Amino acid sequence: MNDILELLYKEHDEHIARLKDLEKVIEDTKSNFDENIKNLNAKIDEIKFEYETHFKEEEEALFPKFFELQPNFPPVQCMLGEHDQMRDSLNKLKLLSDNLENNDLAWSSFDATLSDLSAVVLAHIDKENNILFQMARQGIPIEKLKEALETANSVRERATA
Ligand SMILES: [Fe+2]
Ligand SMILES: [Fe+2]
Numbered sequence: 001m002n003d004i005l006e007l008l009y010k011e012h013d014e015h016i017a018r019l020k021d022l023e024k025v026i027e028d029t030k031s032n033f034d035e036n037i038k039n040l041n042a043k044i045d046e047i048k049f050e051y052e053t054h055f056k057e058e059e060e061a062l063f064p065k066f067f068e069l070q071p072n073f074p075p076v077q078c079m080l081g082e083h084d085q086m087r088d089s090l091n092k093l094k095l096l097s098d099n100l101e102n103n104d105l106a107w108s109s110f111d112a113t114l115s116d117l118s119a120v121v122l123a124h125i126d127k128e129n130n131i132l133f134q135m136a137r138q139g140i141p142i143e144k145l146k147e148a149l150e151t152a153n154s155v156r157e158r159a160t161a
Pocket of ligand 2: 128
């Protein structure tokens, strides 16, 4: 891993893979609730933790490098707004999954919340990968991006401590 962008691209791929894993766990839980509900809760906890850690890596390590060049840089402000939106959806999804009952009404609000979250996650990752990180590659000196990787590593260490 040479700089923070490499780390964040890798984590984006992992986030997409986790959403796919989650679909499988949901399918299993729908067909055998009692046996799989704990796996579903654990998967949601894992996703929530991994996303939150990733948001912090961006917010504490990468985004400040943009702000050093241009305070309140609008594309970064837009990403910050989406992080908060995803945090809200993740909290809601956790609440729904922790209290999930095996009936159509409960599953339909769970499914709707997850589909809102997935749509925002995929669009957000697309914007970061294809716009914001390209801007970072072109506008932020490589030493700053290496320095940001160290900050991101310490964010993760703190989160897992
Ligand atoms: Fe982000
Ligand atoms: Fe990201």
